[in-house]
Amino acid sequence: xxxxxxxxxxxxxxxxxxxxxxxxxxxxxxxxxxxxxxxxxxxxxxxxxxxxxxxxxxxxxxxxxxxxxxxxxxxxxxxxxxxxxxxxxxxxxxxxxxxxxxxxxxxxxxxxxxxxxxxxxxxxxxxxxxxxxxxxxxxxxxxxxxxxxxxxxxxxxxxxxxxxxxxxxxxxxxxxxxxxxxxxxxxxxxxxxxxxxxxxxxxxxxxxxxxxxxxxxxxxxxxxxxxxxxxxxxxxxxxxxxxxxxxxxxxxxxxxxxxxxxxxxxxxxxxxxxxxxxxxxxxxxxxxxxxxxxxxxxxxxxxxxxxxxxxxxxxxxxxxxxxxxxxxxxxxxxxxxxxxxxxxxxxxxxxxxxxxxxxxxxxxxxxxxxxxxxxxxxxxxxxxxxxxxxxxxxxxxxxxxxxxxxxxxxxxxxxxxxxxxxxxxxxxxxxxxxxxxxxxxxxxxxxxxxxxxxxxxxxxxxxxxxxxxxxxxxxxxxxxxxxxxxxxxxxxxxxxxxxxxxxxxxxxxxxxxxxxxxxxxxxxxxxxxxxxxxxxxxxxxxxxxxxxxxxxxxxxxxxxxxxxxxxxxxxxxxxxxxxxxxxxxxxxxxxxxxxxxxxx
Ligand code: ADP
Ligand code: MG
Numbered sequence: 001x002x003x004x005x006x007x008x009x010x011x012x013x014x015x016x017x018x019x020x021x022x023x024x025x026x027x028x029x030x031x032x033x034x035x036x037x038x039x040x041x042x043x044x045x046x047x048x049x050x051x052x053x054x055x056x057x058x059x060x061x062x063x064x065x066x067x068x069x070x071x072x073x074x075x076x077x078x079x080x081x082x083x084x085x086x087x088x089x090x091x092x093x094x095x096x097x098x099x100x101x102x103x104x105x106x107x108x109x110x111x112x113x114x115x116x117x118x119x120x121x122x123x124x125x126x127x128x129x130x131x132x133x134x135x136x137x138x139x140x141x142x143x144x145x146x147x148x149x150x151x152x153x154x155x156x157x158x159x160x161x162x163x164x165x166x167x168x169x170x171x172x173x174x175x176x177x178x179x180x181x182x183x184x185x186x187x188x189x190x191x192x193x194x195x196x197x198x199x200x201x202x203x204x205x206x207x208x209x210x211x212x213x214x215x216x217x218x219x220x221x222x223x224x225x226x227x228x229x230x231x232x233x234x235x236x237x238x239x240x241x242x243x244x245x246x247x248x249x250x251x252x253x254x255x256x257x258x259x260x261x262x263x264x265x266x267x268x269x270x271x272x273x274x275x276x277x278x279x280x281x282x283x284x285x286x287x288x289x290x291x292x293x294x295x296x297x298x299x300x301x302x303x304x305x306x307x308x309x310x311x312x313x314x315x316x317x318x319x320x321x322x323x324x325x326x327x328x329x330x331x332x333x334x335x336x337x338x339x340x341x342x343x344x345x346x347x348x349x350x351x352x353x354x355x356x357x358x359x360x361x362x363x364x365x366x367x368x369x370x371x372x373x374x375x376x377x378x379x380x381x382x383x384x385x386x387x388x389x390x391x392x393x394x395x396x397x398x399x400x401x402x403x404x405x406x407x408x409x410x411x412x413x414x415x416x417x418x419x420x421x422x423x424x425x426x427x428x429x430x431x432x433x434x435x436x437x438x439x440x441x442x443x444x445x446x447x448x449x450x451x452x453x454x455x456x457x458x459x460x461x462x463x464x465x466x467x468x469x470x471x472x473x474x475x476x477x478x479x480x481x482x483x484x485x486x487x488x489x490x491x492x493x494x495x496x497x498x499x500x501x502x503x504x505x506x507x508x509x510x511x512x513x514x515x516x517x518x519x520x521x522x523x524x525x526x527x528x529x530x531x532x533x534x535x536x537x538x539x540x541x542x543x544x545x546x547x548x549x550x551x552x553x554x555x556x557x558x559x560x561x562x563x564x565x566x567x568x569x570x571x572x573x574x575x576x577x578x579x580x581x582x583x584x585x586x587x588x589x590x591x592x593x594x595x596x597x598x599x600x
Contacts, residue, residue, distance in 0.1 A: 012107075015131045016156055018077070019104035025163055026053025026152055027172035029105055033147050034180045035095035036102075037061035039082065040145060043203075044188040047177055051194070052169030054152055054160075062144040065117040068124040072136055074113075075128050077103045095259065095305070107131040108159070109152045115145040130155045168463065174198055178213055179253065179260045182287065185209040210237050210287050214251075220244075222331040224288070226323035231315045232292035234323035240333055241274040241284040247460060247507045251285035256297055258289070262306050265313055266290065269320035276563035277333060280440070280551075281510055288320060412570070414562045421553040423562045429590040436557060436565065438578035440550035441543075443568045444508070445579045448488050448542045457489035459504040465493075466515045472498045474526035481525045484541045490518060509549060520548040543579040 009017070023029055030047060037045045040063025050056035066074065073079050080099030105111060106128040116123035123141025127134040153160040163169055170193055177199060181189040185206045191199040201212065210221065221237035239245075254266045266288055274284045298309040310316045415424040418433070425432040451457045470478060475498035482492055489506030502518045509517055524544035528537055551557065557565070569575050569584065578584055594600045 012131050015077075015103070015107040018100070019107040022100050022104040023108060023152075025172060026057055026169050027176045029053065029057045029109075029149050029152060030059070030173045031176045031180065032096075032101035032105065033057070033059035033149075034177065036147075037063055037145065038180070038184055038187065039094040039096055040064045042144070042187060044190070046190045047173075047192070049170060049173055049191070049193040052164075052166035052171075053173045054163060054166065054169060055150060057149045057152070057173070058147065060144065060146040062142070065120075065143050065145055066113075066115040066124070067117045067120065068136075068138075070117075071113055071115050071124040071126045072133065074102045075106045075111075075126070075133065079103070093257070098305075103131075105149055108156050109154065110150045112148045112150075113145070114139060114141045114148075116141040116143050118143045176260075182206075182209055182213055182253065183255050183258050183260060183289075206235075206289075207237065213287075214285065221285075222327040224286075224323045224327040226319070226326055228315070228319045228322070231312070231319050232290060232296060234319055235289045235291070236287040236323075238270070238274075238284065238286040238324050238327050240328070240331070241278040241282075242333070244285055245278050245282035246285055247282065247509070248511055249283050251283060253287045255287075255289045256299070256308050257291060259299060259305060259308070261308050263308060265310070265317060266320050269317045270324055271560075272317075273321040273324035274328070275560040276567075277328075278560070278564060279568055280443075280557075280561045280564035281508065282564075286324070288323075290316070290320070292316070412566065414559065414566060417557055417562060420556050423557070423566060425566055427587075431588045431590075431593070433586045433588070434566065434569065435553075435578075435582070435584055436555070436562075437550050437553050438582050438584040439565055439569045439575075441546040441578045441580075442575060442584055443565070443572050444546040444549055445542050446572045446574065447508075448506075448545060451487065452538060456487055458507045459489035459491065460507050460509070461491075461504045462502060462514055465501045465503045466518075467495050467499055467501050468515065468519050468522075469499050470519075470522060470526070474498070474523055475500070477526040477528075478522045481528065481537065481541065484537060485521070485525070488541060488545055490521065490545075492518065492522070506545070506549075513549075517545075517548045521545050524548065539579070546579055 022032065026049070030049075030053060034045060034047070037059060040061060042061035042063035044062050046058075046060040048056065048058040048060075070081070076099075078099040079102075080097060082094045082097045082099075102111075102113075107130065110130070111126075111128045113126045113128070114123060123139050124136065125139035125141075126136045153163070164172075174191065174193070177189060177191050181187070181199070181201050185204045185208070188203050189199055189201045190197070201209065204212070207223070214221075220243075221239045224234055224236045224238055226235075227233040245251075249267050249271070252267045252270050254261055254263045256263065256266075270284055270286050270288060271278070278284050292310070296311045296315075298311075299305055412425050412427040412432075415426050415431070417436075418424055421436060423434040423436050423439070425434060448457055478492075478500075479494065485492055489504070489509075490502070491504035493501045493503055495501040500522070502515060505514045505518055521541075521544050524547070525541060528540050532540070551561075551565075576584060591600055
């Protein structure tokens with residue numbers, strides 16, 4: 001038997017391990033430092049980055065500052081001025097309370113802290129490196145705190161290796177600054193990256209900040225203001241999900257008691273409330289500020305405080321759904337196609353007042369740099385609802401269109417899915433059987449066609465553009481069609497003799513599907529002759545994209561997917577056939593079915 005194998009880790013090893021839970025990447029440093037500045041009641045916060053924050057993160061505030069004693073003490077683990085007793089956790093209204101950020105950051109970087117407490121006339125400078133105090137002394141400084149963090153993970157190479165490119169890390173930093181800025185509109189934020197101003201936000205009211213965050217396409221959001229006594233309140237903005245929608249859930253931002261959180265429960269409640277009105281495979285855009293009394297939420301379940309736990313999940317879900325549904329129905333969005341809303345505790349609308357809670361405000365001269373480079377700023381107009389069209393004569397005797405004036409607003413109801421291939425719809429006295437693939441193809445095809453005369457299909461850049469190999473013959477022929485692909489939202493660059501790099505795909509392409517769809521579309525295009533007239537090449541390109549991106553036969557659809565598919569199909573031109581000419585819809589009348597059973 002050897003001696004005991006358990007050892008107590010030397011403190012500097014333990015420090016670095018603990019640091020890993022709080023500080024994962026430059027954006028975590030940015031978040032923690034901003035939280036400290038907000039807790040110090042800053043009226044203005046400046047953030048500076050170099051190399052995506054890898055070589056420098058600097059956060060400067062005009063908050064209350066620290067005394068010389070505190071400027072040293074704050075690097076000790078579990079040193080916090082924010083709570084004294086465990087019970088205080090329930091009432092916590094500051095961002096920090098764990099006393100871990102500065103020690104964690106100090107363990108894995110070189111930090112210089114310069115601070116002056118508001119009623120002192122001298123400041124303090126502290127230099128802390130790799131977990132050790134190197135220097136402390138008096139220094140001239142304005143009231144407030146200035147933290148400079150250099151060379152993050154210089155002593156943890158394994159961590160450094162996992163960081164993304166400067167651009168990737170920078171994007172994450174910008175995103176967290178913007179998300180914090182949304183929570184605290186009364187505070188001015190200024191963000192400089194590699195010497196260039198990226199964000200310049202003067203103090204504003206909450207609604208204004210939200211609009212700035214999402215950029216131009218965001219006009220027309222509806223305010224959410226709702227309260228359920230005993231549960232809490234929900235405020236924020238929801239956009240009409242049938243007009244503005246996104247390819248993923250990242251357009252739904254959630255805050256709990258002013259804290260940005262990644263909270264699936266609330267996100268799902270929002271998507272749930274918009275079910276049936278958001279197009280298939282799309283997600284609403286919303287900002288949700290939940291205000292829950294302390295005992296109803298636990299913010300201390302994750303070191304980076306990105307997760308929360310609710311005492312009563314059902315109540316939170318009902319509160320959010322009710323708030324969203326009310327905002328939309330008041331704005332005239334027809335929710336009848338939506339899933340029935342769970343009826344919750346009796347709720348009531350809130351008085352109009354700014355959200356999130358207003359804090360102190362300070363005079364600040366706004367720079368006139370727009371919020372332009374912020375996240376979401378690259379959003380272009382979404383594919384909106386399609387124009388309705390008079391019905392062309394159906395070519396197929398089996399098609400519904402010859403007989404039925406199908407308009408979007410005629411009453412219909414999805415009755416289910418059959419064989420995981422067909423959607424069954426009851427429409428007046430008929431049962432429609434819709435081929436899900438053919439129908440989705442038509443819908444996508446027509447949406448692409450809307451951009452034929454003007455503009456480009458909105459696309460999403462891929463963070464890690466995949467490289468794909470085609471056969472030499474295919475590659476040669478595809479190259480002729482790259483320009484058309486751009487029009488329809490694919491940006492493909494050559495990356496070798498017969499290789500390509502997929503830089504961007506249309507927005508509606510689902511995460512994880514980008515490479516498959518791009519490759520299949522390219523092989524499809526390789527079959528088009530380059531002598532074909534433009535109109536025909538467009539038609540073939542649109543058909544190829546529609547075919548590859550549409551749901552397949554054999555895929556189970558949610559009710560939400562089916563409602564959205566039917567809704568879009570009914571609004572689509574040429575809805576009776578898919579782009580290849582196969583029927584999308586067949587029908588049975590009630591009298592036909594009655595005759596089967598000799599009931600007529
Ligand atoms: P926490 O925020 O959880 O208390 P931190 O390690 O982030 O822990 O900070 C430790 C303490 O240092 C804070 O409680 C606060 O007293 C002080 N502090 C940190 N940053 C600032 C700042 N920007 N302005 C004033 N005080 C600060
Ligand atoms: Mg903190």
